[in-house]
């Protein structure tokens with residue numbers, strides 16, 4: 036039986052979870068304080084995902100780089116490919132928080148969005 040211990044990162048409480056596979060595709064999760072814990076643990080076992088917080092080049096702004104993030108978590112296994120695309124992005128001020136800087140990243144249906152407003156310099 037496969038068993039794994041992990042820290043839930045859904046909220047700052049950080050419950051220590053234990054997940055065990057009882058049968059193919061059936062999991063037993065303990066250590067959670069709320070129902071989001073088991074869902075997080077099962078996702079980590081089956082399809083771990085992460086939000087990518089990073090920056091892209093911005094022109095004509097007071098700073099050289101604009102903070103951005105994926106609007107939703109993407110599969111961990113695709114982070115390297117995602118960064119290869121994000122690293123090529125150059126945007127131009129003005130940009131508002133929430134503006135899309137990459138549409139449909141890797142065909143995942145998930146955008147990369149600005150997390151800060153930057154006016155034109």
Ligand code: SF4
Pocket residue numbers: 043044045046047048049050066067068069070071072073
């Ligand atoms: S199980 Fe619930 S309370 Fe515990 S860290 Fe996860 S989200 Fe927070």
